[in-house]
Amino acid sequence: xxxxxxxxxALFKPRSVAVIGASRKPGKIGYTxxxxxxxxxxxxxxxxxxxxxxxxxxxxxxxxxxxxPDEVDMAVIAIPADKVLDVAEQCGKKGVKVLVxxxxxxxxxxxxxxxxxxxxxxxxxxxxILGPNIFGIAYTPSRLNATFGPPExxxxxxxxISQSGALGIALMGWTYMEEIGxxxxxxxxxxxxLDVAEVSEYFAEDENTRVITIYxxxxxxxxxxxxxxxxxxxxxxxxxxxxxAGRSKRGAMAVASHTGxxxxxxxxxxxxxxxxxxxxAYTVEEMFDWAxxxxxQPVPKGERTIIITNGGGVGVLATDAAxxxxxxxxxPSEELKSKLRETMxxxxxxxxxxxxxxxxxxxxxxxxxxxxxxxxxxxxIIVLYCRTAILDPLELAKAIVExxxxxxxxxKPLLAGLVGGRDVYEAIRYLNRNKIPAYPSPERAVSxxxxxxxxxRFREKLLKEHESKA
Amino acid sequence: xxxxxxxxxALFKPRSVAVIGASRKPGKIGYTxxxxxxxxxxxxxxxxxxxxxxxxxxxxxxxxxxxxPDEVDMAVIAIPADKVLDVAEQCGKKGVKVLVxxxxxxxxxxxxxxxxxxxxxxxxxxxxILGPNIFGIAYTPSRLNATFGPPExxxxxxxxISQSGALGIALMGWTYMEEIGxxxxxxxxxxxxLDVAEVSEYFAEDENTRVITIYxxxxxxxxxxxxxxxxxxxxxxxxxxxxxAGRSKRGAMAVASHTGxxxxxxxxxxxxxxxxxxxxAYTVEEMFDWAxxxxxQPVPKGERTIIITNGGGVGVLATDAAxxxxxxxxxPSEELKSKLRETMxxxxxxxxxxxxxxxxxxxxxxxxxxxxxxxxxxxxIIVLYCRTAILDPLELAKAIVExxxxxxxxxKPLLAGLVGGRDVYEAIRYLNRNKIPAYPSPERAVSxxxxxxxxxRFREKLLKEHESKA
Numbered sequence: 001x002x003x004x005x006x007x008x009x010a011l012f013k014p015r016s017v018a019v020i021g022a023s024r025k026p027g028k029i030g031y032t033x034x035x036x037x038x039x040x041x042x043x044x045x046x047x048x049x050x051x052x053x054x055x056x057x058x059x060x061x062x063x064x065x066x067x068x069p070d071e072v073d074m075a076v077i078a079i080p081a082d083k084v085l086d087v088a089e090q091c092g093k094k095g096v097k098v099l100v101x102x103x104x105x106x107x108x109x110x111x112x113x114x115x116x117x118x119x120x121x122x123x124x125x126x127x128x129i130l131g132p133n134i135f136g137i138a139y140t141p142s143r144l145n146a147t148f149g150p151p152e153x154x155x156x157x158x159x160x161i162s163q164s165g166a167l168g169i170a171l172m173g174w175t176y177m178e179e180i181g182x183x184x185x186x187x188x189x190x191x192x193x194l195d196v197a198e199v200s201e202y203f204a205e206d207e208n209t210r211v212i213t214i215y216x217x218x219x220x221x222x223x224x225x226x227x228x229x230x231x232x233x234x235x236x237x238x239x240x241x242x243x244x245a246g247r248s249k250r251g252a253m254a255v256a257s258h259t260g261x262x263x264x265x266x267x268x269x270x271x272x273x274x275x276x277x278x279x280x281a282y283t284v285e286e287m288f289d290w291a292x293x294x295x296x297q298p299v300p301k302g303e304r305t306i307i308i309t310n311g312g313g314v315g316v317l318a319t320d321a322a323x324x325x326x327x328x329x330x331x332p333s334e335e336l337k338s339k340l341r342e343t344m345x346x347x348x349x350x351x352x353x354x355x356x357x358x359x360x361x362x363x364x365x366x367x368x369x370x371x372x373x374x375x376x377x378x379x380x381i382i383v384l385y386c387r388t389a390i391l392d393p394l395e396l397a398k399a400i401v402e403x404x405x406x407x408x409x410x411x412k413p414l415l416a417g418l419v420g421g422r423d424v425y426e427a428i429r430y431l432n433r434n435k436i437p438a439y440p441s442p443e444r445a446v447s448x449x450x451x452x453x454x455x456x457r458f459r460e461k462l463l464k465e466h467e468s469k470a
Numbered sequence: 471x472x473x474x475x476x477x478x479x480a481l482f483k484p485r486s487v488a489v490i491g492a493s494r495k496p497g498k499i500g501y502t503x504x505x506x507x508x509x510x511x512x513x514x515x516x517x518x519x520x521x522x523x524x525x526x527x528x529x530x531x532x533x534x535x536x537x538x539p540d541e542v543d544m545a546v547i548a549i550p551a552d553k554v555l556d557v558a559e560q561c562g563k564k565g566v567k568v569l570v571x572x573x574x575x576x577x578x579x580x581x582x583x584x585x586x587x588x589x590x591x592x593x594x595x596x597x598x599i600l601g602p603n604i605f606g607i608a609y610t611p612s613r614l615n616a617t618f619g620p621p622e623x624x625x626x627x628x629x630x631i632s633q634s635g636a637l638g639i640a641l642m643g644w645t646y647m648e649e650i651g652x653x654x655x656x657x658x659x660x661x662x663x664l665d666v667a668e669v670s671e672y673f674a675e676d677e678n679t680r681v682i683t684i685y686x687x688x689x690x691x692x693x694x695x696x697x698x699x700x701x702x703x704x705x706x707x708x709x710x711x712x713x714x715a716g717r718s719k720r721g722a723m724a725v726a727s728h729t730g731x732x733x734x735x736x737x738x739x740x741x742x743x744x745x746x747x748x749x750x751a752y753t754v755e756e757m758f759d760w761a762x763x764x765x766x767q768p769v770p771k772g773e774r775t776i777i778i779t780n781g782g783g784v785g786v787l788a789t790d791a792a793x794x795x796x797x798x799x800x801x802p803s804e805e806l807k808s809k810l811r812e813t814m815x816x817x818x819x820x821x822x823x824x825x826x827x828x829x830x831x832x833x834x835x836x837x838x839x840x841x842x843x844x845x846x847x848x849x850x851i852i853v854l855y856c857r858t859a860i861l862d863p864l865e866l867a868k869a870i871v872e873x874x875x876x877x878x879x880x881x882k883p884l885l886a887g888l889v890g891g892r893d894v895y896e897a898i899r900y901l902n903r904n905k906i907p908a909y910p911s912p913e914r915a916v917s918x919x920x921x922x923x924x925x926x927r928f929r930e931k932l933l934k935e936h937e938s939k940a
Contacts, residue, residue, distance in 0.1 A: 032859065109817065148859065150891060164783025166828050170856035173891025174910070217786065245786040248793030254786045254823055283913045284787075284889070313634025316687065316715040316724045317754075323718030347579065353724055358636050386640035389502065389618065419754070421620060421643025440644070443753045 007128055008194075008202045010097035012139040012184065014073035015044045017146060018065050018096070020087055021079035022048030022056050029102060030078040032148040033136060034059075040138075040145035040153070045070060065094050072096045076136065076146050081105030084132070085117055092125030100146060101131035107190045108133050115192050122193060134189035135165045138172075140182060141208045147172070147185065156181015157210040158291045159203045161196055163188045163217045164245075171215075171284065179432060180288050181295065183209040191220055197230040204234040211294035213287050214242040217255045224268070228276045235277030236462055239294045239455045241287050242278050244269050277458040279451055286447065289439060293448035296435040297413035300456045302379030304330035305449065307353035308368045309442075310360040311386035314419060315353035318384055318442035325450035327380075329353075336377050343367035358388050362399045369400065369414075373407040380413050380449055384442050385427075387420025393427035401434040413452060417445035477598055478664075478672045480567035482609040482654065484543035485514045487616060488535050488566070490557055491548035492518030492526050499572060500548040502618040503606060504529075510608075510615035510623070515540060535564050542566045546606065546616050551575030554602070555587055562595025570616060571601035577660045578603050585662050592663060604659035605635045608642075610652060611678045617642070617655065626651015627680040628761045629673045631666055633658045633687045634715075641685075641754065649902060650758050651765065653679040661690055667700040674704040681764035683757050684712040687725045694738070698746045705747030706932055709764045709925045711757050712748050714739050747928040749921055756917065759909060763918035766905040767883040770926045772849030774800035775919065777823035778838045779912075780830040781856035784889060785823035788854055788912035795920035797850075799823075806847050813837035828858050832869045839870065839884075843877035850883050850919055854912050855897075857890025863897035871904040883922060887915035 017037060023030035034048055034057055047070070048056040051063040062068050065075060065087070075096045077087060081103050091099055099122060106115040115132065122129050130137060136147030140155040149169040153176060160175070160182055162168030168187050175182060183206065186199050196214055203209040212234070219227055234240055246255035247266040273280050281287035305327050309315040322329050329352050332340065340350035343364055349355040356364045365383070372378045385396060397418075404414050416431055416438040418424050424440075431438035439445045487507060493500035504518055508527055517540070518526040521533040532538050535545060535557070545566045547557055551573050561569055569592060576585040585602065592599045600607060606617030610625040619639040623646060630645070630652055632638030638657050645652060653676065656669050666684055673679040682704065689697055704710055716725035717736040743750050751757035775797050779785040792799050799822050802810065810820035813834055819825040826834045835853070842848045855866060867888075874884050886901055886908040888894050894910075901908035909915045 027859070150857075162783075164781065164786075166781030166856035166858065167783030167787075167889065169858070170781065170784075170889035170894070173857050173894065174889060177891040177895060215783065217783070243787075245783060245790060248790045250793060250799060251786050251789040254782070254789045254821075284911055311634065311636030311640070312724070313632075313637030313685065313687070313715060314640075316634075316721050317637075317713075319724045320715060320718045320721040323720060329720060351724075386636035387620075387643050388636065388639070389497070419637065419640035419644060421647040424640070424643065425647060441754055 007097065010073040011100070011128070011130060011137060012144070012202070012206070013142050014144070016047065016070060016072050016074070017042065017044060017144070018047040018049050018068060018072045018075045020049040020065060020075055020077045022050050022061060024053060024056050029148045033076055033078060033102070033146055036145040036147060036151050039151050041143040043143050044073070047072065065090050065096065068094070074098050074100060076100045076102060078102040081111070081114065085114065085121065088118055088121045092121055092127055096127055098128045098130065100134070100137055101129055102134055102136060102148070104133040106132045107192065115190060119192050129193035130186070131189040132192060133165070134187035135169050136187055138182070138185040140184065147187070149173070149185070150176060152176050153185065154179060154181040156183060157208060157295045158182050158288070159184040159186070159206070159209045159212045161186045161188060161199055161212065162215045163196070164215055165189070167215060175288065178288070179429060180292060195220065195223065197223070197227045200234045200240060201230055204237040210238060211291045212238055212240045213291050214240065216242050216244045217246055224272060228272050231276035231278050232462065236459060240278045241281050241290050242273060243281050243284065243287050244273070277455070277462060279455060289444050290448050290451040292432065293413070293415060293437040293452055296432070296437050297415065297452070298411045299459070300380050300413050300452050301411055303328045303453060304378060305380040305382060306330055306372050306378045307382045307384060308356065308365065308372065309353050309384035310356045310358055310388060310391065311384065312355055314384045314386055314417065314442045315355055318382060318417065318446050319353055321443040321446035325447050327446055327450045327453060330377055333377060336371070336375055339371045339375070340368060343371060358386070359390065361391055362395050365396060366399050366403055369403045373403070373410055373412060378412065381415070382445050382449060383414065383416045384445070385416070385418045387424050393418060393420060393424045394430060397427040397430045400431065401436060404436055413449065415445040415449050417442040477567065480543040481570070481598070481600060481607060482614070482672070482676070483612050484614070486517065486540060486542050486544070487512065487514060487614070488517040488519050488538060488542045488545045489548070490519040490535060490545055492520050492531065494523060494526050499618045503546055503548060503572070503616055506615040506617060506621050509621050511613040513613050517542065535560050535566065538564070544568050544570060546570040546572060548572040551581070551584065555584065555591065558588055558591045562591055562597055566597060568598045568600065570604070570607055571599055572604055572606060572618070574603040576602045577662065585660060589662050599663035600656070601659040602662060603635070604657035605639050606657055608652070608655040610654065617657070619643070619655070620646060622646050623655065624649060624651040626653060627678060627765045628652050628758070629654040629656070629676070629679045629682045631656045631658060631669055631682065632685045633666070634685055635659070637685060645758065648758070649899060650762065665690065665693060667693070667697045670704045670710060671700055674707040680708060681761045682708055682710045683761050684710065686712050686714050687716055694742060698742050701746035701748050702932065706929060710748045711751050711760050712743060713751050713754065713757050714743070747925070747932060749925060759914050759918050760921040762902065763883070763885060763907040763922055766902070766907050767885065767922070768881045769929070770850050770883050770922050771881055773798045773923060774848060775850040775852060776800055776842050776848045777852045777854060778826065778835065778842065779823050779854035780826045780828055780858060780861065781854065782825055784854045784856055784887065784912045785825055788852060788887065788916050789823055791913040791916035795917050797916055797920045797923060800847055803847060806841070806845055809841045809845070810838060813841060828856070829860065831861055832865050835866060836869050836873055839873045843873070843880055843882060848882065852915050852919060853884065853886045854915070855886070855888045857894050863888060863890060863894045864900060867897040867900040870901065871906060874906055883919065885915040885919050887912035
């Protein structure tokens with residue numbers, strides 16, 4: 001692992017980046033990538049390479065990578081396909097550690113020979129390759145945005161690996177808007193060398209990543225067993241969430257025509273995910289909902305969950321979702337019930353869901369949360385809110401954050417579901433910014449906790465297996 | 471039907487409304503309701519009733535409903551429970567047609583006797599009752615917002631019936647933020663008289679409503695058969711989408727403790743919905759996703775669906791969703807394929823999903839949409855977009871609306887799924903404002919079309935049954 005880790009540091013934490021094919025023309029890929037690297041505030045050195053320029057975007061340009069008077073950790077290659085092999089050769093001679101090959105026109109259009117030669121050259125010089133046929137790589141702790149996607153990215157602890165270019169770029173913009181913080185975005189493309197498993201392995205060790213998300217279309221033939229082995233190890237350290245596209249027959253055909261990779265029978269993938277503890281999501285929204293829960297909150301220690309609400313209706317919806325997704329709702333003891341009863345009006349309900357009623361103010365929520373955090377019967381907390389005239393959602397959000405921070409040492413995950421208009425939306429944002437995963441519906445909060453519980457169960461099972469072997 | 475309709479016109483299109491318990495104190499329910507009625511611009515006459523005031527919010531106040539020198543179609547009652555019966559008696563004498571009883575403290579807290587007496591009084595005078603224990607009623611074509619929920623509502627053609635108060639109010643705010651246009655919001659409460667079926671029956675005839683949405687916790691005992699009979703008739707005229715809460719065992723218990731209504735075995739409800747053509751949603755978001763499709767687009771005439779995309783990845787996700795939800799993707803003929811090929815770069819794919827590639831501009835989409843609208847092979851169209859640097863999402867949205875309007879007479883539903891950041895979000899809004907149901911993910915567009923197809927199938931089956939009987 002450590003050798004891999006060191007090598008891939010050149011991909012995520014390069015001290016210097018050459019952009020080969022850097023352009024002065026807005027709209028060109030070689031322009032956008034260089035501009036993104038500069039504008040996002042990359043901490044290392046930046047070397048544009050273009051034989052027809054002496055300066056691009058304020059940086060001295062070099063005719064070739066060999067002319068750069070410094071070590072080059074990473075070379076981003078955005079030149080026509082027929083020139084890539086020569087340039088790769090030069091990079092090898094220069095001692096470049098990793099090639100990020102943006103260029104398309106390789107295996108994905110049947111040009112397998114050139115792709116194999118590219119790999120040969122890399123092997124010869126001990127270089128690693130990301131790509132070809134990708135939109136780039138970003139790693140926010142290095143302030144590195146070497147993509148031709150959007151210029152902005154939120155910093156955070158979710159790593160996102162995408163086997164689709166267009167979707168990956170679109171989701172960069174989407175995560176920014178949704179305030180989803182990322183540690184990395186990695187475009188996989190043809191996976192001539194580096195693949196999903198190896199990149200995940202890096203993130204397993206990465207101190208800036210807490211959860212790994214993957215949009216997967218298909219593994220390369222013959223790499224299935226290795227995928228399972230590696231992902232089991234990765235899952236032990238960090239949760240991995242995957243969307244596997246092409247699960248339907250027609251979807252698999254569409255994958256084949258799209259990336260040329262083997263989609264394979266979906267049951268095979270499903271079994272592989274189960275064996276390796278990989279958490280399978282079915283929509284993009286779901287994947288990032290779950291990821292935020294892992295990014296912000298501790299993995300549950302137990303199963304017993306309490307729901308605290310001010311609306312009976314959302315409480316029922318959450319209860320239905322809990323049964324459907326497999327979240328065990330605790331049955332409060334008489335002692336716990338009597339403590340809860342003190343937090344609510346007389347017509348409230350101390351049963352689970354705990355109904356503080358529409359009359360609930362901030363103080364009712366705070367008291368009920370205190371009881372839940374302090375009770376030995378409670379492992380996990382879901383707090384729900386329906387907009388009422390008497391309880392300002394932002395005030396509630398602030399109080400929730402305060403209580404949660406006070407009890408952070410207890411290791412009990414707290415998730416929130418809030419329903420209402422603009423001010424509720426702002427409260428949801430506030431909670432997420434303060435590391436309380438919050439969603440605009442009760443079901444999405446429950447689904448996220450359910451996934452945390454699935455992960456907890458898998459990890460415990462795996463640890464037991466390890467122990468029994470030892 | 472027509473007698474019901476006339477009577478309920480007093481609920482939705484009253485010429486005059488008395489607010490009994492109108493208050494001058496902000497924060498009081500009787501204040502908020504009156505203020506909402508005034509501020510939302512109610513077209514009829516407004517009469518505050520309060521023995522301790524001569525004027526409230528600029529309107530002359532009356533000591534009792536009997537003192538109002540005019541006919542009163544609707545009386546909104548927001549006074550303590552122990553005074554409701556007397557006031558109902560007065561309303562009867564006054565000739566009020568419908569009582570909207572906000573007041574709680576009846577059947578839901580065990581006070582069944584008072585609730586029965588209330589119904590008796592109403593029967594005696596030929597009045598109808600909405601409630602008690604409700605947040606009110608809104609009907610946007612009358613500019614009537616007689617609720618203590620948020621003051622604003624978007625006009626539109628979706629009727630929303632809620633058996634939960636807190637959730638209903640919260641969703642008023644949510645629909646406003648999400649720009650979901652409503653014809654009506656009806657709080658059902660204890661359903662002492664008017665129930666979900668009867669209100670739905672009204673909307674079936676209502677020229678301002680295209681689709682009916684219902685948050686349902688449970689029917690009153692003994693009304694199941696009637697529900698099925700009525701809802702079958704309603705479904706023939708308009709789609710009905712329902713969320714039935716309390717489908718899990720624990721959820722059903724929570725319903726019982728929340729509204730006191732019988733949740734019953736979920737299979738019974740499920741069978742009832744299937745028999746009556748009611749479309750069952752599982753989350754609030756899903757319900758309104760589907761409702762927007764019905765509100766904006768025609769019901770499909772056929773099953774054969776085409777997907778047009780600029781991103782392979784979202785195309786695959788949509789294909790998976792199509793298989794899962796039951797949307798048949800057409801296999802294009804050679805003729806159609808050759809026409810589609812002319813709309814895309816050489817490396818695109820004319821198979822379904824039709825992949826215009828990341829190089830696609832507005833003109834590619836417009837050409838492909840023209841082909842789809844003009845082809846006899848195509849019944850339904852799903853258009854997908856991933857944010858790319860070369861295609862501005864708002865420009866695309868404008869072009870889509872133009873093409874769709876041009877071909878509106880063809881009766882082919884068009885739905886859109888767009889993935890990306892802030893500007894994509896704005897494009898989604900633009901599309902929805904212009905009656906193209908648009909969603910931030912491919913799956914949600916497919917799910918909505920799938921529901922339209924389910925509705926189409928049910929209606930055809932039912933029409934056939936009617937024919938064979940005739």
